[in-house]
Amino acid sequence: MRMVSIQTEDFSIEHETNQLRVSTPEAGGIATFTGLVSDLNREQKIESLFLEHYPGMTEKQLEQIVDQAEQRWKLLGTRIIHRVGLLHPQDQIVFVGVSSRHRKDCFEACQFIMDYLKTHATIWKKESSEQQSEWLDARESDKAEEQKWK
Amino acid sequence: MRMVSIQTEDFSIEHETNQLRVSTPEAGGIATFTGLVSDLNREQKIESLFLEHYPGMTEKQLEQIVDQAEQRWKLLGTRIIHRVGLLHPQDQIVFVGVSSRHRKDCFEACQFIMDYLKTHATIWKKESSEQQSEWLDARESDKAEEQKWK
Amino acid sequence: MQVLYFASIREQLGLEAEQIEFSADTSNVQALIAYLCSIHDERWSEALGDPNLLVSVNQELSSLDTGLTGTDEVAFFPPVTGG
Amino acid sequence: MQVLYFASIREQLGLEAEQIEFSADTSNVQALIAYLCSIHDERWSEALGDPNLLVSVNQELSSLDTGLTGTDEVAFFPPVTGG
Numbered sequence: 001m002r003m004v005s006i007q008t009e010d011f012s013i014e015h016e017t018n019q020l021r022v023s024t025p026e027a028g029g030i031a032t033f034t035g036l037v038s039d040l041n042r043e044q045k046i047e048s049l050f051l052e053h054y055p056g057m058t059e060k061q062l063e064q065i066v067d068q069a070e071q072r073w074k075l076l077g078t079r080i081i082h083r084v085g086l087l088h089p090q091d092q093i094v095f096v097g098v099s100s101r102h103r104k105d106c107f108e109a110c111q112f113i114m115d116y117l118k119t120h121a122t123i124w125k126k127e128s129s130e131q132q133s134e135w136l137d138a139r140e141s142d143k144a145e146e147q148k149w150k
Numbered sequence: 151m152r153m154v155s156i157q158t159e160d161f162s163i164e165h166e167t168n169q170l171r172v173s174t175p176e177a178g179g180i181a182t183f184t185g186l187v188s189d190l191n192r193e194q195k196i197e198s199l200f201l202e203h204y205p206g207m208t209e210k211q212l213e214q215i216v217d218q219a220e221q222r223w224k225l226l227g228t229r230i231i232h233r234v235g236l237l238h239p240q241d242q243i244v245f246v247g248v249s250s251r252h253r254k255d256c257f258e259a260c261q262f263i264m265d266y267l268k269t270h271a272t273i274w275k276k277e278s279s280e281q282q283s284e285w286l287d288a289r290e291s292d293k294a295e296e297q298k299w300k
Numbered sequence: 301m302q303v304l305y306f307a308s309i310r311e312q313l314g315l316e317a318e319q320i321e322f323s324a325d326t327s328n329v330q331a332l333i334a335y336l337c338s339i340h341d342e343r344w345s346e347a348l349g350d351p352n353l354l355v356s357v358n359q360e361l362s363s364l365d366t367g368l369t370g371t372d373e374v375a376f377f378p379p380v381t382g383g
Numbered sequence: 384m385q386v387l388y389f390a391s392i393r394e395q396l397g398l399e400a401e402q403i404e405f406s407a408d409t410s411n412v413q414a415l416i417a418y419l420c421s422i423h424d425e426r427w428s429e430a431l432g433d434p435n436l437l438v439s440v441n442q443e444l445s446s447l448d449t450g451l452t453g454t455d456e457v458a459f460f461p462p463v464t465g466g
Contacts, residue, residue: 014164017184025240028188031181031260033253034167035466038178051465052390054458057442058465082465090175094466103183103264104295110181111257114466122439122458123465124390135391138435138462145254185383201382202307204375207359208382232382244383264383272356273382274307285308288352288379 001077004062006053006123008085011095016079020099024076027099031106033114035094037087044129051084051093054122058082065116069098072112073105080113082123115145151227154212156203156273158235161245166229170249174226177249181256183264185244187237194279201234201243204272208232215266219248222262223255230263232273265295301326301370303336305347306377312347313340322370329355330364332374352379384409384453386419388430389460395430396423405453412438413447415457435462 001023013034020030037049066078077099087093094117098110125136151173163184170180187199216228227249237243244267248260275286304317326332337345347353356375357366368374387400409415420428430436439458440449451457 012164013167013182014162017163021186021240025189027186029186030184032163032184033256034180034182035253036171036177036179038251039175052393053465054387054389054439054442054460057439057458060442090171101188102291103185103261107183107257107261107264111253114253114257118466119463121465122389122460122463124461125464126390135394135461136464138464141252142466202310203382204304204306204356204359204377207356207375210359268380268383270380271382272306272377272380274378275381276307285311285378286381288381292383 002063002066003079004059004066005081006055006058006084007081008083010083010092011081013092013095013097016081016095016097020077020079020097024099026101027076028101029103029106030097030099031103031110032095032097033110034092035114037089037091037093039089041127041129044131046089046127046129048128049087049091049093050126050128051082051087052124052126053082053084058122061121062117065113065120068116069109069113073100073109074102075100075105075109078109078113080117082117082121084123112149115142115149118142119146152213152216153229154209154216155231156205156208156234157231158233160233160242161231163242163245163247166231166245166247170227170229170247174249176251177226178251179253179256180247180249181253181260182245182247183260184242185264187239187241187243189239191277191279194281196239196277196279198278199237199241199243200276200278201232201237202274202276203232203234208272211271212267215263215270218266219259219263223250223259224252225250225255225259228259228263230267232267232271234273262299265292265299268292269296301332301368301372301374303332304373304375306375308378309347309353309376313343322368326368328364328368329357329362329366329374332368333364348376350378353377354379384451384455384457386415387456387458389458391461392430392436392459396426405451409451411447411451412440412445412449412457415451416447431459433461436460437462 081095231245
């Protein structure tokens with residue numbers, strides 16, 4: 001069971017984990033990651049974040065990332081939601097939830113999906129502080145996170 | 151911000167992650183793990199699970215595990231809930247939620263806490279299937295999971 | 301001192317807790333085990349002789365040579381299986 | 384073929400998408416870039432000359448020598464920053 005959604009609407013982590021529980025009754029655990037809009041970046045107070053994506057390609061890439069995760073770990077269910085549009089500090093940006101028989105598979109697959117999503121999904125962030133509005137640069141640390149799965 | 155609870159009542163993952171969001175506004179992410187009662191163990195259909203614990207000692211040990219996690223990673227908030235009493239397949243057993251600025255810290259600390267909880271917290275499971283009722287033995291795989299953090 | 305039994309050990313002994321008078325015979329964990337076996341039936345020597353048995357003193361994991369005093373809380377239990 | 388621009392590239396060019404007639408001048412990605420620079424102002428040579436520029440053809444990440452046909456969808460964008 002998998003679900004991938006790019007949406008402007010907020011999501012409920014309760015709803016998402018319940019979907020995983022109900023659809024995969026043999027699961028022993030669910031690992032999730034929820035990304036939030038931070039209130040600070042490089043010492044600047046963030047006022048808002050605008051997220052743009054490449055409709056169609058992003059969904060396709062996320063499906064491919066789930067394919068890879070399913071080849072590497074024994075997974076039962078995977079749900080990925082990425083929000084786009086205008087967001088503010090503390091808003092939820094991204095959700096990845098993975099259910100499996102064993103917690104090691106859940107944890108590793110969830111982290112793998114987040115690391116690959118960060119470096120592969122065609123989504124871009126523009127950050128606005130009081131001073132300025134600018135498109136963010138890709139982070140070296142995100143590339144390093146991805147490399148560890150090679 | 152930390153919270154440790156041993157309780158018979160069920161919990162809401164939405165409530166727990168909201169508590170982490172609200173109390174740690176500088177968080178960039180929240181990693182969670184929810185352990186569920188599986189419907190199968192060693193090829194037998196599970197009817198129920200009874201969890202017993204050592205009141206006082208369990209809470210103390212969980213606090214010590216959080217202390218260790220906070221020494222190893224930069225964490226903002228940690229919430230641990232472990233249920234005890236009579237549970238049934240698909241019921242939630244355990245919740246670990248960790249918020250941090252960076253996702254790597256969240257993921258690693260959440261997995262570390264689960265691995266240590268499995269091998270250190272004074273909680274015991276008695277499993278009932280149609281055939282029998284028996285106290286579970288500690289798993290070698292759980293010891294191996296704990297060892298990797300040494 | 302207070303002696304507690306948990307999980308399979310508790311079930312095996314049919315006892316949750318007992319109060320033991322502190323004496324020279326209970327000055328460390330090993331001595332306490334020998335004393336408990338001497339005052340109870342063979343279920344105690346079976347349960348407390350299990351090589352996987354764990355023991356805590358005042359809610360800290362301890363070993364056979366951990367010293368005891370009259371106000372200690374000692375607990376015997378099998379390897380943990382929570383999570 | 385359909386050419387799309389995203390994020391900072393889109394803003395820099397002030398353009399989201401354009402329709403380009405397929406020809407010998409647009410037979411691969413590198414040729415298409417040269418053609419786009421020739422029909423537009425210097426913003427194109429700046430944006431499409433960025434060494435970090437990424438390109439996809441039919442929604443698959445591609446490279447400068449990826450061949451093109453008249454029905455392809457080509458997109459130019461900066462490194463991704465989602466998550």
